[in-house]
Amino acid sequence: MIWKFKSLRDRELPLSKDSSNLFLKVMISISVFLFSVTLAGVLSINSMLVNWNSSILGSLTVQIIPENSVDKEKARNETIIQEQRTVAMLEAMPEVQKVTPLTDEQLQRLLKPWLGDDIKTQDLPIPRLIDVRLKPGADVDFNILAQKLAHIAPQASLDNHKLWLNKLINFAAGLKMLALAVLMLVVCVTSGAIFYTTQTSLGLHKDVIEILHLMGAKDTYIAQQYAVRTAWLGGIGGVIGVAISIPVIFLIAHLAQQIEGGIINEANLSTGAWIIILSLPLFSSLVAMQTAYYTVKRTLERMM
Amino acid sequence: MANNPKKDIIIEMENVGIRYGRGPEILSNVNLSLERGSFHFLTGRSGAGKTSLLSMMYLAQKPSRGRVSVFGNNVNFTNRNSLAMFRRRIGVVFQDFRLLEHTSAFDNVALPLRVCGMGEKEIKKRVNELLRWVEIDRSTSALTSTLSGGEKQRVAIARAVINRPDILLADEPTGNVDNDIAPKLMKLFVELNRLGTTVVIATHNENLIRDFKYPCIHLKNKGLSIVKPGERTDDMEI
Numbered sequence: 001m002i003w004k005f006k007s008l009r010d011r012e013l014p015l016s017k018d019s020s021n022l023f024l025k026v027m028i029s030i031s032v033f034l035f036s037v038t039l040a041g042v043l044s045i046n047s048m049l050v051n052w053n054s055s056i057l058g059s060l061t062v063q064i065i066p067e068n069s070v071d072k073e074k075a076r077n078e079t080i081i082q083e084q085r086t087v088a089m090l091e092a093m094p095e096v097q098k099v100t101p102l103t104d105e106q107l108q109r110l111l112k113p114w115l116g117d118d119i120k121t122q123d124l125p126i127p128r129l130i131d132v133r134l135k136p137g138a139d140v141d142f143n144i145l146a147q148k149l150a151h152i153a154p155q156a157s158l159d160n161h162k163l164w165l166n167k168l169i170n171f172a173a174g175l176k177m178l179a180l181a182v183l184m185l186v187v188c189v190t191s192g193a194i195f196y197t198t199q200t201s202l203g204l205h206k207d208v209i210e211i212l213h214l215m216g217a218k219d220t221y222i223a224q225q226y227a228v229r230t231a232w233l234g235g236i237g238g239v240i241g242v243a244i245s246i247p248v249i250f251l252i253a254h255l256a257q258q259i260e261g262g263i264i265n266e267a268n269l270s271t272g273a274w275i276i277i278l279s280l281p282l283f284s285s286l287v288a289m290q291t292a293y294y295t296v297k298r299t300l301e302r303m304m
Numbered sequence: 305m306a307n308n309p310k311k312d313i314i315i316e317m318e319n320v321g322i323r324y325g326r327g328p329e330i331l332s333n334v335n336l337s338l339e340r341g342s343f344h345f346l347t348g349r350s351g352a353g354k355t356s357l358l359s360m361m362y363l364a365q366k367p368s369r370g371r372v373s374v375f376g377n378n379v380n381f382t383n384r385n386s387l388a389m390f391r392r393r394i395g396v397v398f399q400d401f402r403l404l405e406h407t408s409a410f411d412n413v414a415l416p417l418r419v420c421g422m423g424e425k426e427i428k429k430r431v432n433e434l435l436r437w438v439e440i441d442r443s444t445s446a447l448t449s450t451l452s453g454g455e456k457q458r459v460a461i462a463r464a465v466i467n468r469p470d471i472l473l474a475d476e477p478t479g480n481v482d483n484d485i486a487p488k489l490m491k492l493f494v495e496l497n498r499l500g501t502t503v504v505i506a507t508h509n510e511n512l513i514r515d516f517k518y519p520c521i522h523l524k525n526k527g528l529s530i531v532k533p534g535e536r537t538d539d540m541e542i
Binding site: 011012014207208210211212213214215216217218219221301 | 394416
């Protein structure tokens with residue numbers, strides 16, 4: 001299909017004077033605003049899911065639980081020995097990229113929200129934690145690893161985060177599907193509004209359309225005039241909608257960052273996501289144009 | 305194709321009837337063949353069906369029954385795009401002008417050329433030339449709604465002929481113009497006819513029929529008859 005965008009000035013059909021233009025512009029602005037905010041949500045959730053998935057697939061935590069012994073010193077030493085053995089074993093594995101045993105300071109920082117500032121980890125039977133980063137694409141059999149660990153460090157337990165992260169991932173994926181459904185709804189409602197305003201306009205300009213037909217105009221000639229005008233309205237409405245949505249997205253992102261715990265912080269919008277959001281006016285323009293074009297074509301086909 | 309006996313028939317009607325809604329037939333069992341390059345007046349008293357007959361010829365109306373062929377194609381079996389292409393070859397002057405009132409005289413006359421996709425430079429040249437000829441050159445950019453009845457009629461005629469149509473259909477084309485310009489417009493139609501355009505002019509103007517000796521398609525009692533020049537009978541109400 002060849003589109004001839006000769007001019008936005010009215011040609012034969014006085015479409016710029018249609019009273020529905022303002023309604024359509026406002027309608028598209030609101031739709032694009034909703035679309036933009038929801039899309040930002042979807043893209044954030046998506047980046048969050050990607051991060052969580054890579055966490056599941058690319059890392060695990062080994063926990064060395066201190067022995068329940070009256071001799072605290074002996075128990076602590078035994079825990080450290082088991083930790084060293086575990087680190088050595090993990091570092092020797094070809095699938096492992098990095099092994100990081102957490103220091104006392106790091107453990108203290110993790111426990112601070114629950115136990116306060118004055119805790120001394122040496123005095124408490126606190127498990128030692130080892131953060132293990134796997135190489136990209138590494139395929140580790142966790143059952144075999146757990147058996148090996150049990151052999152060299154009986155107090156070790158393996159946590160591959162799957163259990164609790166899977167619940168979060170399922171929740172986020174559900175949220176994402178819901179948001180996608182909202183996006184579809186917004187597109188459908190906008191297309192419906194364009195469909196009905198275009199049909200109304202066709203009724204208003206029936207006499208002009210009849211003259212155009214009698215002069216030999218094909219339906220595409222008339223449909224193109226509608227498509228150009230509606231694409232313009234869609235573009236303008238899109239720009240307004242995106243312009244309003246950007247501060248709202250920043251506000252929501254700011255509020256999300258206030259939530260401690262680091263989970264929501266993973267929901268960042270990448271440059272690609274921003275490009276998608278900023279290109280929404282083009283998308284709304286295209287949707288408006290196509291809807292108007294096919295509405296006119298379909299409606300005119302019923303005339304002689 | 306050279307042996308096709310119907311090659312010169314440009315409009316053909318066979319047992320055509322037309323009615324609006326469930327009303328009675330306006331025209332019944334009409335048979336008509338117009339040869340390429342012919343010139344006819346269309347006469348008949350008001351309500352005889354002149355406009356209905358013309359509207360079938362310019363493909364605005366399909367017959368209720370019977371067969372209408374234009375350029376050798378049965379209009380009942382012609383698709384929308386082909387109908388549009390045929391309409392480009394037909395120039396029409398409507399009784400009520402049917403101009404686009406919100407656009408200028410220039411844009412109205414340029415319309416058939418724009419619809420065909422002609423370049424603006426060529427359109428400008430051809431439209432200005434024709435508007436000068438029909439003496440509208442001083443108000444080409446004026447909105448059509450501001451023009452007088454006579455000026456509107458001349459714009460309508462210019463629009464009908466700008467594309468050098470194969471068929472020119474005119475419904476009372478000299479009804480609103482001054483006596484001095486009417487013969488000039490008729491000469492335009494005659495000149496177009498001489499160049500090969502088939503012309504049908506619906507008129508009540510007896511002087512026109514007398515001065516230009518062309519046959520009449522006369523509508524009466526829902527049917528039609530062809531009256532040769534000089535064969536006018538007393539019961540022929542114009």
